[in-house]
Amino acid sequence: MLSKVDNDLLTQTDRGTPMGEYLRRYWHPVMLAEEVPEPDCPPKRVRILGEDLVGYRDTNGDIGLIDNYCPHRRASMFFARNEECGLRCVYHGWKFDKDGNCVDMPSEPAESNFKDKVRITAYPAREYGGLIWAYLGPLELMPNLPELEWARVPADQRILSKRLQLSNYSQAVEGGIDSSHVSFLHSILEQDKQDDLAASGVTLQEFMTADKSPRFFVKDADPGLLIAARRNAGEENYYWRITQFLLPYFTMIPGTPGYPIGGHCWVPIDDENCYNYSVTWHPSRAFTEDELKFHLSGLGIHADVDDKYVPLRNKSNDYVMDRDIQRTTTFSGIRGIGEQDMAVQESMGAIVERPREHLGSSDAAVIAMRRRLIREARNLEEGIEPFAPSHSDAYKVRSAAVVLARDIPFHEGAQEELKSMP
Ligand code: FES
Ligand SMILES: [Fe+2]
Incomplete structure (x- = not known):
């Protein structure tokens, strides 16, 4: 849990607030x-x-x-x-x-x-x-623009979308780094559909279904946090899903090397609303027509929106949740990974009351992210300028999902996979 004072600090972004001033360095x-x-x-x-x-x-x-x-x-x-x-x-x-x-x-x-x-x-x-x-x-x-890989690849290697979210940016970021919810919120009850999705390299793997209580390891990094969720993968290996949290609100979803990678920006509109920019990028080649169709089908992270970027499945219609589908097909009964995330994050209230939470060991990444942002904003209040904005090349990183032998530390075993193109 977080004190009310810290929750206010984390969530208030107007000019003159500590977080508002910090965010204005980016x-x-x-x-x-x-x-x-x-x-x-x-x-x-x-x-x-x-x-x-x-x-x-x-x-x-x-x-x-x-x-x-x-x-x-x-x-x-x-x-x-x-x-x-x-x-x-x-x-x-x-x-x-x-x-x-x-x-x-x-x-x-x-x-x-x-x-x-x-x-x-x-x-x-x-x-x-x-x-x-x-x-x-x-x-x-004024710094240089961050050298995020998805921003640097040619346009035909990138899929971008935008949607309105009726919540504070911070609880949205928390969803982006919380690898544990993937085994639940985004899971599919029918095995054959799960295989389809896994073949597209976007989502569930057998290990996520088999091991629903990953252990989290979080490392501070120059641009933010390296968040590793470890699941068992047979007797000798671990399946590691390594998420990038990049200051102040960029996240990268672990993807299988060689497949497209997904990521998000959660940009505060004000304290009770944010825009989600979702991106899927292929580091080395253009998307095919079939891939474009798949990623923009409304099933993945790119939500179906109207011409004002308001999601079609939204709070006012309960995200068109279908209780029959929830009974028979998917864990949530809501169509679309983006909409599933939005439903739970908006359901907390526009600004989640963090003093009333009960955090467990699987919330380690969420806790680390809050601490980091609060520390950065407090430092700036003391006159210490943040490191990340002025080191745009620190953003040349990727997320990754890899299977490693049990005795290999994730940051060593996945070293190459975590680097972006030069
Ligand atoms: S010119 Fe008069 S209000 Fe803008
Ligand atoms: Fe999610």
Whole structure:
């Protein structure tokens, strides 16, 4: 369990809070690149870390991310005209460029220099790895973008999706690193379906079914945590599922080497909502049509969503849970791994009351993740800058699922599998 004080620290991300300031040392995914597909396309609303912003692609193709509220009389810049390298507020025509300068103020006399005195808040934003990223921290500390493998592979080796989740980011991250729930929440009762999925390299293996109480080993690493769940694999071997938790909220799901790897970003919208960006990537080759179809079928981590990225199976319809299917076919009765995760994580309440939990030994990774984030935020309060944001190459890692002889430590036996492409 966590004290109320620590739970508040972990979950509150507004500017001025310890975690809010810590998170603002990192680059954050704020949109799919396809949301602003071409120069001068319609602006999009962006809400991140409790801040309301508007994102757009300007005439040159550069990304702008500015305050939602026009500094004149606070009309929303969402309604603005996207024209000639800037957004023009539709109320009185004030126009701002991507750096926040007011470049035209047609409602004031031509001789006025008022426009040189007015600015709109603007944040650096970039397109990278199929996403639009933004940096909301002190400019003099702006780091490079993290060198996550899925962001660096060619676009045809990556599947990206986005969905809204009605919960704090932290309980979502916890699901992403909690290897123990896979034997339950995502399990399938019929063996032949399980074999199908295992053949696709995405999910259950026989060992996960046979050994439902893995032992957890957590190692602190530069970019976050290396989380190993150990299950028995016959008399002489262990089956290791090694998850990467990468600060501040990236996770990588263990995958069989040679198969695609899955991962998530859990980006706080505010304290009670987050966006999940799910990614499946193949480190060495493009996806085939059949693979694309399989991964986007709504059965895996990529949820079925509407055009606003709201999941079709959601809280308001109990995730279209089917009690017959729960009796006969799957453990949860909910279609889709993403939706299954979302159902349990949202069911805890928007911000889980951690002082009321009862944690066991299989929660070791969750405990370590909370401690790490809290420690990092407290350190920053003391003036100690975090290591990870300024070491973007520390993110060149992968998750892995491997069978090793019992006497080999996981971080040695899986050393090569845990490295990403150079
Ligand atoms: S409120 Fe935007 S120009 Fe007046
Ligand atoms: Fe899950």
